[in-house]
Amino acid sequence: xxxxxxxxxxxxxxxxxxxxxxxxxxxxxxxxxxxxxxxxxxxxxxxxxxxxxxxxxxxxxxxxxxxxxxxxxxxxxxxxxxxxxxxxxxxxxxxxxxxxxxxxxxxxxxxxxxxxxxxxxxxxxxxxxxxxxxxxxxxxxxxxxxxxxxxxxxxxxxxxxxxxxxxxxxxxxxxxxxxxxxxxxxxxxxxxxxxxxxxxxxxxxxxxxxxxxxxxxxxxxxxxxxxxxxxxxxxxxxxxxxxxxxxxxxxxxxxxxxxxxxxxxxxxxxxxxxxxxxxxxxxxxxxxxxxxxxxxxxxxxxxxxxxxxxxxxxxxxxxxxxxxxxxxxxxxxxxxxxxxxxxxxxxxxxxxxxxxxxxxxxxxxxxxxxxxxxxxxxxxxxxxxxxxxxxxxxxxxxxxxxxxxxxxxxxxxxxxxxxxxxxxxxxxxxxxxxxxxxxxxxxxxxxxxxxxxxxxxxxxxxxxxxxxxxxxxxxxxxxxxxxxxxxxxxxxxxxxxxxxxxxxxxxxxxxxxxxxxxxxxxxxxxxxxxxxxxxxxxxxxxxxxxxxxxxxxxxxxxxxxxxxxxxxxxxxxxxxxxxxxxxxxxxxxxxxxxxxxxxxxxxxxxxxxxxxxxxxxxxxxxxxxxxxxxxxxxxxxxxxxxxxxxxxxxxxxxxxxxxxxxxxxxxxxxxxxxxxxxxxxxxxxxxxxxxxxxxxxxxxxxxxxxxxxxxxxxxxxxxxxxxxxxxxxxxxxxxxxxxxxxxxxxxxxxxxxxxxxxxxxxxxxxxxxxxxxxxxxxxxxxxxxxxxxxxxxxxxxxxxxxxxxxxxxxxxxxxxxxxxxxxxxxxxxxxxxxxxxxxxxxxxxxxxxxxxxxxxxxxxxxxxxxxxxxxxxxxxxxxxxxxxxxxxxxxxxxxxxxxxxxxxxxxxxxxxxxxxxxxxxxxxxxxxxxxxxxxxx
Numbered sequence: 001x002x003x004x005x006x007x008x009x010x011x012x013x014x015x016x017x018x019x020x021x022x023x024x025x026x027x028x029x030x031x032x033x034x035x036x037x038x039x040x041x042x043x044x045x046x047x048x049x050x051x052x053x054x055x056x057x058x059x060x061x062x063x064x065x066x067x068x069x070x071x072x073x074x075x076x077x078x079x080x081x082x083x084x085x086x087x088x089x090x091x092x093x094x095x096x097x098x099x100x101x102x103x104x105x106x107x108x109x110x111x112x113x114x115x116x117x118x119x120x121x122x123x124x125x126x127x128x129x130x131x132x133x134x135x136x137x138x139x140x141x142x143x144x145x146x147x148x149x150x151x152x153x154x155x156x157x158x159x160x161x162x163x164x165x166x167x168x169x170x171x172x173x174x175x176x177x178x179x180x181x182x183x184x185x186x187x188x189x190x191x192x193x194x195x196x197x198x199x200x201x202x203x204x205x206x207x208x209x210x211x212x213x214x215x216x217x218x219x220x221x222x223x224x225x226x227x228x229x230x231x232x233x234x235x236x237x238x239x240x241x242x243x244x245x246x247x248x249x250x251x252x253x254x255x256x257x258x259x260x261x262x263x264x265x266x267x268x269x270x271x272x273x274x275x276x277x278x279x280x281x282x283x284x285x286x287x288x289x290x291x292x293x294x295x296x297x298x299x300x301x302x303x304x305x306x307x308x309x310x311x312x313x314x315x316x317x318x319x320x321x322x323x324x325x326x327x328x329x330x331x332x333x334x335x336x337x338x339x340x341x342x343x344x345x346x347x348x349x350x351x352x353x354x355x356x357x358x359x360x361x362x363x364x365x366x367x368x369x370x371x372x373x374x375x376x377x378x379x380x381x382x383x384x385x386x387x388x389x390x391x392x393x394x395x396x397x398x399x400x401x402x403x404x405x406x407x408x409x410x411x412x413x414x415x416x417x418x419x420x421x422x423x424x425x426x427x428x429x430x431x432x433x434x435x436x437x438x439x440x441x442x443x444x445x446x447x448x449x450x451x452x453x454x455x456x457x458x459x460x461x462x463x464x465x466x467x468x469x470x471x472x473x474x475x476x477x478x479x480x481x482x483x484x485x486x487x488x489x490x491x492x493x494x495x496x497x498x499x500x501x502x503x504x505x506x507x508x509x510x511x512x513x514x515x516x517x518x519x520x521x522x523x524x525x526x527x528x529x530x531x532x533x534x535x536x537x538x539x540x541x542x543x544x545x546x547x548x549x550x551x552x553x554x555x556x557x558x559x560x561x562x563x564x565x566x567x568x569x570x571x572x573x574x575x576x577x578x579x580x581x582x583x584x585x586x587x588x589x590x591x592x593x594x595x596x597x598x599x600x601x602x603x604x605x606x607x608x609x610x611x612x613x614x615x616x617x618x619x620x621x622x623x624x625x626x627x628x629x630x631x632x633x634x635x636x637x638x639x640x641x642x643x644x645x646x647x648x649x650x651x652x653x654x655x656x657x658x659x660x661x662x663x664x665x666x667x668x669x670x671x672x673x674x675x676x677x678x679x680x681x682x683x684x685x686x687x688x689x690x691x692x693x694x695x696x697x698x699x700x701x702x703x704x705x706x707x708x709x710x711x712x713x714x715x716x717x718x719x720x721x722x723x724x725x726x727x728x729x730x731x732x733x734x735x736x737x738x739x740x741x742x743x744x745x746x747x748x749x750x751x752x753x754x755x756x757x758x759x760x761x762x763x764x765x766x767x768x769x770x771x772x773x774x775x776x777x778x779x780x781x782x783x784x785x786x787x788x789x790x791x792x793x794x795x796x797x798x799x800x801x802x803x804x805x806x807x808x809x810x811x812x813x814x815x816x817x818x819x820x821x822x823x824x825x826x827x828x829x830x831x832x833x834x835x836x837x838x839x840x841x842x843x844x845x846x847x848x849x850x851x852x853x854x855x856x857x858x859x860x861x862x863x864x865x866x867x868x869x870x871x872x873x874x875x876x877x878x879x880x881x882x883x884x885x886x887x888x889x890x891x892x893x894x895x896x897x898x899x900x901x902x903x904x905x906x907x908x909x910x911x912x913x914x915x916x917x918x919x920x921x922x923x924x925x926x927x928x929x930x931x932x933x934x935x936x937x
Contacts, residue, residue, distance in 0.1 A: 001098045001102055003098070004098035007029050008091060009090075010024060010073060013077060017080055032066065037062065038056070038061040039057055057074075057106075071116070074103065075115075080096050081096050111593050113593040147855070149860075161193050161200075172201065187232060187235070190227065192234070217232055217233075217609075221549060221552065222549075223602075228578070230583055230584060248277065252555045252616070254283050257278075257618060260685075261612075265612055265615070267641055284327060287324060288317060288336075291621065293689065294621055294622065294688060295622050296621070296623050296624075297625070297689070297690070298625055298694055302627070302630070306562055307350070307356075307357050309693075310343060310694075312694050313560070314363055314543060317341075319702075320335070323336060340556065341558045342551065342560070343543060343546075343559075343562060344546065344547070344561050348547070354545055355545055361701050361702065365542055365545055366491070366543070367545050368544050373499070375522045376492050381405045384404055385446075388426075389433055389437050390511040392434050393430070395418065395423050398423050398427065399414060401426075407472065438510065443498075457473030458473065480493075513779050551613065555618075557619050557620045558621050559618035561625065563614075566634055567634065577595045577599035578602055578603070579599050579601070604637075604660075626691060631659070632662040636658065637657035640674055640677075644674060679691070778907075780815060780818045784831070785835060785839075785906050788807070788810060788839075794848070807832065812828070838906075849895075849904070852897050859893055860890050892906045905937065
């Protein structure tokens with residue numbers, strides 16, 4: 001490049017490439033020469049290589065402020081070298097050739113996107129760093145998983161797939177012997193590893209097994225999770241045509257809506273589209289303007305106007321005097337309910353937008369998020385109440401509760417109440433709520449708390465704020481319902497209470513353990529359909545607002561769609577490029593420009609499938625937005641492919657959509673042509689499609705009196721359906737059985753901590769930590785034994801164990817979860833000695849626990865045990881019968897060694913009346929086992 005340099009050649013090149021009349025000034029040319037010299041000097045000092053050269057070329061090693069001058073030179077030369085051959089002649093041609101040679105040499109780390117030159121060094125370095133970091137983390141993580149048995153769902157699939165693939169796999173034989181058939185629903189969302197696993201187990205025709213795959217490729221919408229259609233297409237290609245059966249009847253939607261869907265999506269999916277017909281009969285008829293037309297397009301300038309129009313239409317249809325009606329087959333009519341509506345959005349922000357407009361119009365609505373209920377804001381508020389239950393003597397915690405969302409008490413009133421000593425009433429009553437909670441009666445504790453708390457309204461009224469006082473006298477559940485998020489919060493509250501009650505039925509009574517469990521569940525990966533997922537059902541009529549992804553598998557009579565207003569995809573490397581190549585998913589983490597078009601086309605195909613899912617959630621009528629302003633949007637592209645493009649659409653599949661290619665100055669003409677096509681369609685098929693402009697709503701917000709009356713249902717005490725299996729635990733069985741004592745002690749206390757709580761003896765110092773007892777202490781010891789490093793106890797003497805930094809960090813952090821900081825300060829040595837003695841004490845037939853290899857142990861192993869019909873369990877004078885169902889619980893430690901399985905359960909019971917640690921003899925332990933029914937456990 002230096003040899004081909006001349007000022008005249010550079011000026012000529014840039015003039016030719018840019019059309020500029022001036023070219024470059026002498027000062028600019030001098031900066032470029034200095035920059036090139038500095039880059040050359042780097043190479044001459046032994047820094048040869050494309051990476052350092054690329055970094056230098058995109059930097060400023062000469063410190064001359066070269067800015068974009070040199071890159072402009074390169075891009076001009078590259079453009080001309082790859083152009084039509086009009087690159088000039090003589091010195092200019094030589095310079096172009098030299099620039100092209102430099103570009104070709106740097107191509108692995110530099111990319112020209114047709115407009116500018118992009119350095120790929122930083123993305124490559126980021127990927128390298130991520131790979132190194134991932135390997136370093138994974139090595140430690142795998143060891144931790146093997147030691148604790150804590151595996152995620154991906155781990156389970158990975159491990160089973162690897163074991164099944166082994167030569168002469170014993171696991172494969174077990175699975176084939178146990179299961180004769182495999183049925184995979186929603187197969188379009190299966191990834192290649194899952195498909196290979198099931199194909200290996202059930203897909204060999206010589207074994208006599210059956211593998212049935214049910215899926216709709218038009219509903220594959222989880223590409224962001226790494227599942228495309230690769231596995232589906234691979235399976236489809238391996239199945240003989242005579243073994244393919246088509247489910248071509250839609251039982252959800254009316255015949256007209258199904259016909260509209262066929263017309264709309266046939267061009268979008270091309271030759272891969274298979275039309276369906278409706279099997280629905282005798283559906284109610286919607287009496288409303290345009291109600292007989294299954295699909296209406298709402299004209300809106302932007303998403304704000306669209307959201308307002310949607311809320312206005314729903315408000316009008318819910319009006320008690322002039323609103324929409326359902327006409328039944330017998331001619332009778334009933335009003336349309338808020339529960340008949342769903343608004344499907346693309347993003348959470350769009351959901352909040354439409355909720356805001358619905359709230360302004362007084363329309364009750366639920367924001368349905370596909371997240372764990374433990375991740376919702378109300379769960380955080382509940383944890384604050386649990387803090388107060390755990391430490392009821394702390395006034396500051398009750399102050400936080402009264403300031404929080406349950407009451408939102410003004411700070412000045414709260415200060416006055418505290419000075420008057422009124423918060424002491426919560427302190428005194430808090431002990432009773434704590435006792436109820438520890439007895440496994442959490443729902444009763446919550447109910448009593450809110451009943452008692454109504455006196456806060458009296459305090460406020462006495463302070464002169466009568467209206468606020470009257471408001472706070474109402475139970476929280478009645479106060480929350482009228483708000484915009486009232487239905488959602490009420491539903492979340494009921495679900496949280498039920499989940500906590502169920503957890504206590506499994507034996508987890510302590511407030512601290514419930515809080516830890518809630519945090520773990522909030523951080524856990526999303527799992528659709530799990531008991532912790534936010535519930536959709538509610539007895540209260542409300543419009544459902546949810547994302548299109550969350551709506552999959554659901555159906556609603558009336559559906560509004562809000563989304564598709566975004567346009568051109570910005571260039572960036574926030575996420576990977578993904579595309580299909582010869583049936584395999586390719587992931588480009590560097591995001592090379594050469595893969596951008598393939599990525600955009602692949603992304604657009606999934607976009608279309610998402611719109612298909614949204615469209616087909618409706619059973620009677622659908623409203624979609626029709627953007628009217630700004631650049632071409634995704635919705636414009638969708639409508640363009642559906643209504644403007646001719647033919648069967650096969651040519652349009654896997655092509656870049658218009659919103660990525662149409663320039664802003666061409667948008668008006670594009671949209672004008674699209675509008676003409678939609679008007680023509682509405683005239684051609686007036687029974688299927690219409691366009692409408694929602695008039696401005698002049699109706700007042702729906703008042704509480706005019707809303708449908710909510711049904712406030714109490715939390716059920718147990719299973720409410722004969723389909724629900726009865727589930728019990730050791731603790732619940734002991735609690736429900738007749739008491740074995742003639743007195744009242746222990747009958748409502750967690751059976752696993754009876755002995756801890758029943759005695760208040762002051763024990764001599766010969767028994768370490770004998771004064772620390774109760775459920776809280778037992779929970780701490782369980783946590784320490786669950787998380788401590790067993791081999792470290794084996795490999796260190798007691799002094800080394802006591803002084804080990806990692807051990808100290810673990811014991812201190814866990815202790816602070818349950819006790820004040822100064823508690824651990826005086827007990828650290830005894831607490832470590834307790835664990836040390838436990839793990840080093842020999843167990844007959846087993847040896848020391850610290851000698852068992854970590855891979856042979858599993859901590860906190862959950863079990864689900866089927867109970868035979870009319871099966872009974874008994875221990876001494878305690879007997880319980882379960883007619884059907886399951887017993888479930890957790891095994892503290894399960895290990896396999898010396899050819900046996902061992903079950904370990906940690907106990908912190910203190911024998912009554914002991915004189916020393918030596919009193920833990922066989923006779924005493926046997927009495928304690930009988931007293932607490934541990935034989936049953």
